[in-house]
Amino acid sequence: MNRDEVLKHVDHTLLTQTATWEEIKEILDDGIKYSTASACIPAAYVKQSAEYVEGKLPICTVIGFPNGYSTTAVKVFETKDAIENGASEIDMVINIGMLKDKRYQDVEAEIRQIKEACGEKILKVIIETCLLTEDEKIKMCEIVTKAGADYIKTSTGFSTAGATFEDVDLMRKHVGENVKVKAAGGISSFDDAEEFIRLGAERLGTSRLVKIMKNSPDAGAGY
Template sequence: MDIREILTHVDHTLLKATATWPEIQSLCDEAIEWQTASVCVPPSYVKRIADAYGDRLTICTVIGFPLGYQTTEVKIAEAVQAAAEGAKEIDMVVNLGDVKDGNFGLVEAEIRGIRESLPGKILKVIIETCYLTLNEKVALCEAVTAAGADFIKTSTGFGSAGASLEDIRLFREHIG
């Protein structure tokens, strides 16, 4: 597999708090040039990108980002608005407080609610593995799968650690 093929599986991302429109434009131009899977950007830029770039790239945005503390209703509203403005993919962050409390049914219901609000869109669920026990990671693999999300992701990039090979192996074992 060459670099170009690998890049078709990469979400070219800029989510820093100080991201400017020129930086977002540069990100989009690079995504088009390198044919990345998507550009992942703050929700405030989705409509502007859709207006400026049309269907030349796939827009992904984040909801409940980066801590996942928003209520389910707010996350659904964020997702619906982002989709209406041009996002084709949504990266949502789970509520880690619910996870730590063992409320996996609530987490699954939230993911399912967002999934149902996004017909035809890709939903990716960020679980922030650096804060989780092995049992919590396994339970989240099950909840994410049962709720019908398309992908599970290890981290926001804002936690204490990012992806690890161990977590990827765990996902592979419990999701496939």
């Protein structure tokens, strides 16, 4: 797999609290140049970004981010607002405390409501694997599948750890056939990216791969 093919799986991401419009614009320009799957940016920049890219790049944003403990009503409102502003993909964070309280029906109901708010737009569900037990990860694979989301996603990148090969392998084995896997957090090399894809990740959340390409003299070459 060459680097250009890997980049087609990448949600080119900038979600830092200090992100400026000039930095977001660079993410968008690079996403278009390198044909990434999307640009994943803060909700406050969605409208401006959607107008800027003029349909040349899908705009993704995050909901209930990064802690996930907003009320369901707030998450649904955030989702509807983002889509009205031009987002075509939504990455939501689950309520982790609710999961640990074993309120599985409530976790599923929240995802269902957000998916309903998404309509035909893509919904990815961030479960923050670094904070979960293996049993909780498997349970979330079941819940995300039942709730009808499009993706299950490993991490926000803002907690104690990011994506691991083991978690992607586990998720791919336990999630339903209609649900895809996104690995995010700490993906820093094309070798790691290729391994995540081999294990079953359809999307990768990272900004580092594009940075590598921009600093590479052989940007189109294999590796």
